Amino acid sequence: MSHLIAPSILSANFANLQADIELINNSEADWFHVDVMDGVFVPNISFGFPVIKAISKFAKKPLDVHLMIVEPDRYAQAFKDAGAGSLSVHIEACPHLHRSIQNIKNLGMKAGVAINPHTPVHMLEDIIADLDLVCMMSVNPGFGGQKFIQNTFEKVRQLHALILRQGSKALIEIDGGVDLNNYQELLHCGANVLVAGNTVFGSPNPSETISLLKKG
Ligand code: DX5
Ligand code: ZN
Numbered sequence: 001m002s003h004l005i006a007p008s009i010l011s012a013n014f015a016n017l018q019a020d021i022e023l024i025n026n027s028e029a030d031w032f033h034v035d036v037m038d039g040v041f042v043p044n045i046s047f048g049f050p051v052i053k054a055i056s057k058f059a060k061k062p063l064d065v066h067l068m069i070v071e072p073d074r075y076a077q078a079f080k081d082a083g084a085g086s087l088s089v090h091i092e093a094c095p096h097l098h099r100s101i102q103n104i105k106n107l108g109m110k111a112g113v114a115i116n117p118h119t120p121v122h123m124l125e126d127i128i129a130d131l132d133l134v135c136m137m138s139v140n141p142g143f144g145g146q147k148f149i150q151n152t153f154e155k156v157r158q159l160h161a162l163i164l165r166q167g168s169k170a171l172i173e174i175d176g177g178v179d180l181n182n183y184q185e186l187l188h189c190g191a192n193v194l195v196a197g198n199t200v201f202g203s204p205n206p207s208e209t210i211s212l213l214k215k216g
Pocket of ligand 1: 196199
């Protein structure tokens with residue numbers, strides 16, 4: 001399978017979201033990456049259900065929702081209803097991760113786990129077989145446009161090996177600071193999905209930038 005591109009809506013123009021949704025619809029992008037922040041798990045607040053429902057109404061590609069919130073289980077059904085195709089919860093926010101993942105799957109969504117830069121890959125050993133997606137943070141979550149953390153390359157290699165070892169079907173998604181200088185090495189290390197916010201929406205021609213990231 002060739003790799004997937006998931007532009008992050010966090011860097012889109014909120015004053016004219018529909019235009020940026022259409023841009024993604026008409027590009028080679030595969031998913032919409034939708035970042036939800038609660039101001040508790042991360043030091044920032046993004047947006048909630050009304051905005052996600054509005055995106056869902058116009059999006060012609062799956063919504064990949066990344067929850068940076070505490071107690072995500074409370075809202076899994078609501079995210080399904082808002083149009084989420086996949087839902088990722090943070091391992092650092094879930095004391096009963098296995099239950100959280102089964103709940104997401106039972107609701108009919110793809111289930112993902114996001115891990116912060118300081119969280120070792122081996123923490124996923126007993127859950128990787130149940131996952132559709134691992135969202136590996138390559139910046140500290142909370143803001144777009146941050147600098148890529150170099151240690152991510154080694155973590156992607158480790159995660160790729162863990163997935164092979166256990167025969168898991170989980171995709172490796174890289175989130176934060178992905179740009180035209182590092183994406184090829186990320187793919188080489190085993191990444192399957194590239195999230196890009198600033199690199200796409202901060203470029204003069206977002207659609208062309210998506211095509212470049214898609215070529216690999
Ligand atoms: C960060 C978010 C990312 C962010 C990526 O907390 O999870 O998805 O939007 O933005 P860039 O690509 O600009 O680092
Ligand atoms: Zn994200």
